[in-house]
Amino acid sequence: MRRPIVVGNWKMNGRRASVDHLIAGLRAVGGVDVAVCPPAIFIRQVVEGLGGKGIGVGAQDVSLYEQDGAYTGEVSASMLSDAGCSYVIVGHSERRALCGETDEDVARKFANALRAGLCPILCVGETLEEREQGVTESVVARQLDAVLGVSGVAAFERALIAYEPVWAIGTGRTATPEQAQQVHAFIRARLAAHDAGVASRARIQYGGSMKPENAAELMAMPDIDGGLIGGASLKAEDFMAICAAAGGAA
Ligand code: PEP
Numbered sequence: 001m002r003r004p005i006v007v008g009n010w011k012m013n014g015r016r017a018s019v020d021h022l023i024a025g026l027r028a029v030g031g032v033d034v035a036v037c038p039p040a041i042f043i044r045q046v047v048e049g050l051g052g053k054g055i056g057v058g059a060q061d062v063s064l065y066e067q068d069g070a071y072t073g074e075v076s077a078s079m080l081s082d083a084g085c086s087y088v089i090v091g092h093s094e095r096r097a098l099c100g101e102t103d104e105d106v107a108r109k110f111a112n113a114l115r116a117g118l119c120p121i122l123c124v125g126e127t128l129e130e131r132e133q134g135v136t137e138s139v140v141a142r143q144l145d146a147v148l149g150v151s152g153v154a155a156f157e158r159a160l161i162a163y164e165p166v167w168a169i170g171t172g173r174t175a176t177p178e179q180a181q182q183v184h185a186f187i188r189a190r191l192a193a194h195d196a197g198v199a200s201r202a203r204i205q206y207g208g209s210m211k212p213e214n215a216a217e218l219m220a221m222p223d224i225d226g227g228l229i230g231g232a233s234l235k236a237e238d239f240m241a242i243c244a245a246a247g248g249a250a
Contacts, residue, residue, distance in 0.1 A: 002203050004219060004226035004246040005033040005160065007121060008233025009060060009089060009207075012039055019045055025236025028054035029243040032226070035087050036233065040075055047084035058087025058121065061095060064105055066112050077109075077116035088113045089228075091123045091143065093166045103146035110147050114155055121160045121228065122147055123207070124187070128167035136165075137186050144190055153194035156202040161187060162228040168208025170230055177221050180206045184223035212241035219246050 014022070019042045028034060035056030038046045047057050063074035080088055090113060091106035106122070113120040124143040126136040140163070147155070163183050165175050175183075184204050192199035206218050207228030218224055226246050232238040 002201065002225045003031070003033055005035070005203055005205060006226050006239075006243045006246045007034075007058065007087065007089075007160075007162075007205065007228050008036040008239050009092070009228055009230050010036065010038045010042075010233060011060070011094070011230060013234055014039060014042060016042070016045060020049060022234070022236055023049035025240065026050065026053060026055055027240070029240070029247045031247040032243055034243050036239075037087065037089055043080070043083050043085060056086040057084055058089065058118075059085050060089050060092065062088045062090065062109050062113055062118075064108050064112070066115070077112040077118055080113075081116045081118055085118060087119045087121055087160075089121045089123060089162075093123060093125055093164060093169060097166075103143055106143070107146045107150040110155070110159070111151050114151060114158060119159055121162050121205070123162045123164050123228070125164040125166050125169075125183075125208070131165065131167065136183060140183060140187060141190060144187060148191075148194065153191055153198050156191060156198050160203050160205060162205040162207045163187060164207035164228060170209070172209050174209040174211075174214050174218070175206070177217050177224075180218060181221040181223055184221065188223050210242060212238050212245065215242040215245035216248060 035058050037058040037060050059080045062077045065071045090109040095101045110120045124140045126139040130139050168175050188199050203225040205226045205228045206224050210227045211232045
């Protein structure tokens with residue numbers, strides 16, 4: 001039985017006061033793992049503010065570079081770990097599209113995160129154009145294989161995958177439970193081709209306009225093990241309702 005996990009991706013939002021307000025509304029939920037990924041500058045505030053609440057903290061990105069040194073503006077995996085993070089999102093579609101991150105970059109970041117003891121959350125997913133061309137599975141396979149090639153399948157005992165169709169992110173347009181399940185099952189089968197045991201234990205989250213109204217039906221699908229939540233994670237009440245739905249699906 002896989003324990004669901006719900007992670008909030010706050011993206012580039014917040015100020016110290018609004019972050020405190022959001023923290024105050026968060027609490028652990030039975031039967032489900034919960035974490036939030038604030039902008040890097042708020043990580044310490046969130047780690048300290050959530051102390052004792054049983055909620056993990058993650059970062060939204062990590063440097064390609066592993067060792068300290070002359071990498072202006074970069075934050076390494078080891079620094080994130082030292083700051084109290086347990087998770088880090090890698091390969092979010094916004095970073096792939098806006099910052100030109102390649103599959104190879106994502107695979108390096110994933111490996112750096114693992115080596116620093118962080119749990120990477122690998123985001124994969126197709127654009128609307130790719131879905132319409134019928135290449136969803138080959139796109140997701142390519143993104144996944146890049147990481148498998150560097151870190152191997154056993155890495156997914158200590159990592160998460162988030163299937164995030166790009167056309168559903170921040171658009172209000174959610175994949176149907178059946179559409180999401182189909183890709184989740186494909187991802188699990190791809191892992192199973194390497195190791196059936198790891199595949200059966202790997203947790204695969206859905207992300208893309210998940211909200212309190214659609215969370216339960218998405219998370220009721222057999223291969224959906226929680227959610228990566230963008231917009232709805234900025235309202236504690238909505239985020240908590242999604243976590244409760246995940247707890248219900250556990
Ligand atoms: C995300 O950015 O990871 C995400 C899922 O965003 P939203 O929930 O706003 O679609």
